[in-house]
Amino acid sequence: MGQPTDIEIARAARKRPIQEIGAKLQVPAEKLLPYGHDKAKVSADFIAAQKGKADGKLILVTAVNPTPAGEGKTTTTVGLGDGLNRIGKRAAICIREASLGPNFGMKGGAAGGGYAQIVPMEDMNLHFTGDFHAITAAHNLLAAMIDNHVYWGNELDIDVRRVTWRRVIDMNDRALRQVATGLGGVANGFARETGFDITVASEVMAILCLAADLKDLQCRLGDMIVAYRRDKSPVTCGDIGADGAMTVLLKDAMQPNLVQTLENNPAFVHGGPFANIAHGCNSVVATQTALTLADYVVTEAGFGADLGAEKFFDIKCRKAGLKPAVAVIVATCRALKMNGGVDKSELGTENVAALTAGCANLVRHIENVESFGVPVIVAINHFATDTEAEVQAVKDAAAAQGVEAVLCKHWAEGSAGIEELATRVAALADGGTADFKPLYPDEMPLFEKIEAIAKNIYRAGEVVADTGIRKQLKEWEAAGHGNLPICMAKTQYSFTTDPTIRGAPSGHALPVREVRLSAGAGFVVAICGEIMTMPGLPRVPAAQAITLNANGNIEGLF
Template sequence: MGQPSDIEIARAATKRPIQEIGAKLGIPAEQLLPYGHDKAKVSADFIAAQAQRPDGKLILVTAINPTPAGEGKTTTTVGLGDGLNRIGKKAAICIREASLGPNFGMKGGAAGGGYAQVVPMEEMNLHFTGDFHAITSAHNLLSAMIDNHVYWGNELEIDLRRVTWRRVLDMNDRALRQVVASLGGVANGFPRETGFDITVASEVMAILCLSADLKDLKRRLGDMIVAYRRDKTPVTCRDIGADGAMTVLLKDAMQPNLVQTLENNPAFVHGGPFANIAHGCNSVVATRTALKLADYVVTEAGFGADLGAEKFFDIKCRKAGLKPAAAVIVATCRALKMNGGVAKADLGAESVEAVTKGCANLARHIENVQGFGVPVIVAINHFVTDTDAEIRALKEGVASLGVEAVLCKHWAKGSAGIEELATLVAELADRGEADFSPLYPDDMPLFDKIETIAKRIYRAGNVTADQSVRNQLAEWEKAGHGKLPVCMAKTQYSFTTDPNVRGAPSGHSLPVREVRLSAGAGFVVAICGEIMTMPGLPRVPAAQSITLNEDGNIEGLF
């Protein structure tokens, strides 16, 4: 018999009442707003009262570029949090909430895996505490109010061809990417082309995750640009008058969710912006809360370090004043073999040569993270098919860069399999060697920021962009948006914009197709190559295997 499935492990877990988990962090029971017995929101009043407490040490878990072989970043984040608690440290983890679209599509859930999971796994991967539904409702309220404003006379003189605010749905549905709305006659308004994005791509999601509190949330919502007039002057959410009602809808969603790991350690699960189109990190309010209550906080950033870690450092840490103490880069022998040219079907066969070749991708990420002044350690997420020779090659490849790589077996053994990494990470964070600074200063011109990321992180030779893109950036600078950081939207699979180029390419050209202003979230999005803001379902969606069994338990969720 092999290891039981993730959902079977999660269902067999012995969960503690959420008040006990809160007590581990010093949260009084009356400051928890319970959603059942095993999850709760932490009250805004309690969070505000912690402002003067010192911060714990922030540890980022990131990874090499994702491959179909799997890396296990969330599993490692959960395992490391459990491991730190196991060795006697007071630690909490902070991860993102799962989106329904990928759950029923191809990616599956976002609660970790094996014996390093967050529970309740089913609720976390489904409706959870309703945060995503609140974001969907707030976003679509604004959409409705824009069309309603136009219907009742268009006092703001919105140019219907320049309404940039679309609609959202937390589901993968390619049929809704481009639609025509308001068909069916005069009573339904003025027909216009629009479309749907997935909820995690909404600027409202990014705002919720970057806001300090409800007052900050309302200001940022009001700042969002939703359309333009014929003279190209912007129309904001505040102009439409939707910011107040949207804040009301998001009032509870702003409060972070507390749950637990399989080993009954505290986990904050809050927010989930897209890691391509947005910044791919859990909420600032959850991370800040955890830092006030724990000595070590382990968090993750979406996709590989070229996207996730860069945005974590340049957007989230810059905006929230966070200073990471250490970073863990997750790699697997399997994924490195793919980077070394081995096809997925052939990963079962030993290939030390491919591991060594694939280490170039890992080395690039190590250099990049170190470039932010953050010390690095590598976590080798162990698979039973890994051979001793492959693991040795990976360790030697990393050692040649002056960095340590640690074999981790948390997936199979929980915290007992990751003690060594936990000990080394705590020592690394405690040494205080981090000298964090973002990649570029606030006052650098926007196009130069794009070039800096492209050349220093992706190792591109040059950046190409139409004159219209450069003109747009110049206009935004003139309008006072020049100090904003840049959020790069590109494929997660490669340092280039071609998802098929693995390894560590350099000297390539980075095309910037268009730029978008997220004035409320506080960043400029540079879209490089083809980026999908509404995914589709695969030929055989995971949804086909998800069902309730005769006992009323969910099956097929992973």
């Protein structure tokens, strides 16, 4: 009999009452707002009282570019948190919440895997504590108030052709990408073209994950640009008067969620901005709270290091004043073989030559992360088909860069299988060798920031952008937005904008198709290539296999 499935392992977990998990971080029971017995929100007043305390060590888990072979970044994040606790360290984990759309589309759950999972897994992958519903409601309240303002006389002189605020829903639904609203006559308002994005693409989501507290949240919401007047001057959420009501809807969602791993260690699961069109990190509030309560905090950033780690460093750390101590880059022999040209159907066969060629992708990420002044260690996430020669090839490639690579078996063995990595990571963090610095200074012009990322991280030869885009960036600089960081929106599968080009390409052109100002979140989005803000479902959605069995348990979610 083989290993049980992820959902079977999660269902067999011996969870402890959430008050016991909070006690591990010295959070009093009365400062937890329980959602059932196994999850709770940490109260805002308790979080406020922790300000000024010394921070623990922040550990980032990132990865090579994702492939269909799988890398296991979240699984490694969870395993490392358990591993640090196993060797006697007080550690907490911080990850994002899962979006319903991808869960019912192709991705499945997002809470780790094997014996390195966060529970309750079903709840986390479904409604959880309602945070995403609150964000959806707040976003759509603003959309309704914009149309209502126009209906009742349009005092702000909004140009209905230039309303930029779309609606959102937390589901993959391609039919909603472009829609017409206000049809049916005078009583229904003015007809106009608009559309839906998925909730995790909302600027409200990005703001919730970057705001320091409720006051900061409302201020950022008020700054969001939602439309333009006929003279092309911006109209903000504050002009519409929606920021106060939106903050009320988000009051509870702003408080981080505390849950536990299979080994009963604390995990904060909060927020979930898209990683390829937003900054792809869990909330600043959750991370900073964890840092005041634990000696080591293990967090992750979305997708590969070219998108996830860069945004974590240049947006989240810059804005929140965070200083990461160590970065762990997750790789698998399977993924590196795909980067070396092996087809997915051949991944079970030893191919050291292809793996060695594919290690160029890993090496590029090592170089990039180290350029931020953060020490790096490689985690080789073990698969049963890996051979000793393949594992050694990865270790050799890392060693050639002066970096250690450690084989990790947490998926099959839990914390016992990642003890060596935990020991090495703790030693690196305690060594104090990190000298973190962002890639570019705040005062650098916006287009030069785009070039800095493209040339230094993606190794592009040039950035291609028409005069309209360059003019738009200059106008935003003149309006006082020049100090904002850049949030690159591009495919996660490649250093280029072509998802089929794996490995470590260089000298390519990076086309910038569009730029968008997220004035509330505090970054400028540069859209490169074809990026969807509303995904569609695949030919056979995961939802077709999700059901309740005769015992009332969920099947097919993971």
